[in-house]
Amino acid sequence: MLRSLMTPRWLLLHVLFIVATLATGYLAVWQWDRAHDAGGSFQNLGYALQWPLFGAFTIFLWIKLMRMDLAQQRGEDSQEATPEAAPEEEQPAPEAEESQRRRTRPLVPPPAPPVDEDEDPELAEYNRYLAGLNESDTTR
Template sequence: MLRSLLTPRWLLLHALFIVATIATGFLAVWQWDRAHEAGGSFQNLGYALQWPLFGAFTIFLWIKLIRMDFAQQRGEAEPATSADADEGSSTASAVSEEPERRRSRPLVPPPAPPVDSDEDPELAEYNRYLAGLDQSDQRTS
């Protein structure tokens, strides 16, 4: 497993993450020094405190990518597309193994019940106006 982290792709990613983490450290020190100069402000102090957080987030992403790669190698992660699956296996069997996920609500809400003129005359008039617009739009299409 650890051998996969030494591929050219991963070596480039390791270098990128190391450079990004070191860069955020240098930027934090630079903003800290700027905050303590005569022209420094609270904005510089804020940036000096933010850059270490960006560095910590970079390390978090690095670890997350490594864990995702290990999980994919163990077969825990589903392939992104059906083209990634073996040609010998059918997509129907791959779909049947995964439990169905159903929406908890429909994509389009159900229509509202019609409103009588006795209940709300303004709303009924507005609904008639919208229905007329819909009919005229359907005639022009």
């Protein structure tokens, strides 16, 4: 499993995350030194305290991406083994059931009811304008 984290893609990502973490550390030290110089200010001190947070977030993201990749591979391995073990049982994956339960409304909302000239003349005019634009766009 850990071999998948040694692919060329992941090696490049490891280098990128290491460089980003070292860069945030360097920038924190640089801002700390700037804050203590004669021309330094509280803004430099704030940045000096902020850069380590960015570095911590970089490390957090790195670990999170590695865990997600490993979990995805474990999921693919178990899905490949399941159909061979029980071909007569065609049960949807729990992830698919969960996503279907979550989506209760349609992806595209239903069209709004038409507006009469008596109700709102400005809105009716605007809707006619939009309908004309739509017709001219579909005829092209």
